[in-house]
Amino acid sequence: MNEINSNNFSVLMSIHVNDNMEYLKIALDSVYFDQVLRPKQIVIVADGKLTQQQDEVINEFSKSVGNNIVQIYKLKKNMGLAFSLNHGLKRCKFDLVARMDSDDISLPHRFLEQIKFMKSNPTVDVCGTYVNEINPETNQFISTRKVPLSQEEIYTFAKKRNPINHPSVIFRKDKIVTLGGYPLFRKSQDFALWCLLLKNGLIFSNIGVVLLEMRSGDNLLKRRGVSYLKYEIKVIKFQRKINFISTRELIYSFTLRAFFRLSPVFIRKILYKLSRIV
Structure with a gap:
């Protein structure tokens, strides 16, 4: 395999008891079976006790993909997204780690494009993409969530708003772990992390292409x-x-x-x- 297209990267997901089972199935398939470039490791952290149906979904996925690729870690109780991501991050084997949420959809060329970008730009530490927001019930397109592309634009933007679409991100794990990982906030832990990384001189970039679909809509705003x-x-x-x-x-x-x-x-x-x- 061409080094620039190497699949030496991990995918990191956290799953919670309230996550929709059907969305979970689609999300899992989208990061492996639907990908042009498949990851060598998928780390799934169960943030507390899951339903029997959820357990069946992730166990079946692990069986289909192979437990040499899928590793499942179960926390005894709900600790929050930041804690569970930090727990999983430490168990990722590869320095390049792609995030994925349990209800979103990674488009087929996502990992190919992001890995090519990170290999071609070794100074970049964090890379996100544009995402399309879709209606959770109908899957209809709502809008494209665009973000700034360059380091300078991202730094300025981050003073006011989140500059990265979190489930679209791929980053270099070692530098993030060294800085303590995700701050332990209940919400917006990703935004806090980006600010911490930017303050410490890490280099950011966004790819101006839609590589993920994110479920959104009026209920989220409510x-x-x-x-x-x-x-x-x-x-x-x-x-x-x-x-x-x-x-x-x-x-x-x-x-x-x-x-x-x-x-x-x-x-x-x-x-x-x-x-x-x-």
Whole structure:
């Protein structure tokens, strides 16, 4: 196999009892059977006790792919996404690790394109992509979630908003583990991690091509109202603590987030379409 297309990379997933079983099946198939370039390792972390049906899905997947490729780790109780990802990250055999959520769909050329990019750009530590948002019930296209592409654009963007579509990301594990991995926040742990990595000089890039489909829709915006604001405030405080943003930028971010989260859902829909604030 050409070195630039080498499948020496891991896929990291976390599964929770509330995850939709049908979406899980599709997500799992999309990171292996549907891929042009298949990973050599898939690390699945069960974040607490799963349903019998979920266990059957991941066990059948492991059997079909091979337990030499699929490793399943089960946490005794729910510890949260950040903890479970850090747990799995330490068990990834390869330095290149691709993230995947349990309800999204990796498109067939995702890993081929990202591995080629990372091999061709050895100074890049974190690489995301554009994603298409789709309706969870109908799978119909909603919109494309675009993100900044260059290091400079990503750094500036990250002071206000998340610059990476998390389930689309591939990164170099060793540098992230050295910096402590995902900060242990209940929500927005990926955003906090990107800020930490950027502050410590890691190099980011996004590929301006859609390589993943993400389930989204009105229900997501309804859930991400005022109750979500407290999690965002923690991240904003974290950004200030590590000197990623100034006090002035903290005030700006808080005002922006508070206005968005406290607005009625129909206003949030409009703002979301205009600015991709979440």
